[in-house]
Amino acid sequence: MSTPFAELLPRSAGSSAIRVWLKSSAYTKRLLLGADDADPWGSAAGFLAYFSQAHGLLKPDVAVIEVGDLFEAWSRREGGLEARLGSRRRPATALRKLLEPAAPKAVLAEVVEAVLAHLRGQTPLVLAMPSPRAWLMHANRLAGGADEDLDPDAIEDAAMYVADLIRSVSTFPISGLLLEEQTDDRDLGTAFVEPYRSVINVARHYRWSVALRLPAFTQVPAEAMAGLDAVIAEAGSYDGSLPFGSDISAAFAAGQTIAPPPTGQFQFVEIAPGLRPEAVLEMLVRLRALSA
Incomplete structure (x- = not known):
């Protein structure tokens, strides 16, 4: 059984805590595979070769x-x-069609198994994915729909489809989920976690932690985050009691001086794909020194 990542965050885990959380796939795909939209998913072995590097x-x-x-x-x-949609263009139908095929779920299970074997329990494994709302919005755009076509019932349907996807890897010792909102979603509002309840409940059943990453411009009241284990956003976006990951991606990309994280917080960086490898490694050394 894995350790839920909530137990590894600074507030609860002392010196062994998660201090710097990286989102690096676009950067590492460009660096190692030649393009930030490269496809390493042809097989579990191929993905593991990329992932391990x-x-x-x-x-x-x-x-x-x-x-x-x-x-x-x-x-x-x-x-x-x-x-694959034909004339059926409802947003929820678009997401269902995107997530229902068995083939990518089988690849995901094989990849998770291979990565866990590679990690050997030394690093927590998190599945990152769009939030139900964000995935619904993305699938709807792929299908040619407009953002205003979304409604609360469709978001709840989306959460059920995402929950079904999660169940396909339920037997593995995964540490948790990171749900990410669309970076350009300016209609997010404050009551968006409740429609995700089916995803959160499934994660709870498997003892997985759940974090939510918010867009840069979002201001979120503490009560809107009920049921989550951590919130990731830019400083000042959230003032509740949950463990908070300060999203310093913009400052990291600009090479700016970054202050040490406040007590009980961790830092989150999405590494921009165009950054020089030397600059990235240098900034990571600085960040880890600040968080030590």
């Missing part, structure tokens, strides 16, 4: 598998989502 290069506190990237790559190989 990336993991060895950056030595992250959290190992991350980008589930959304897998389904995006598979859909492109199959000719795109729009071609």
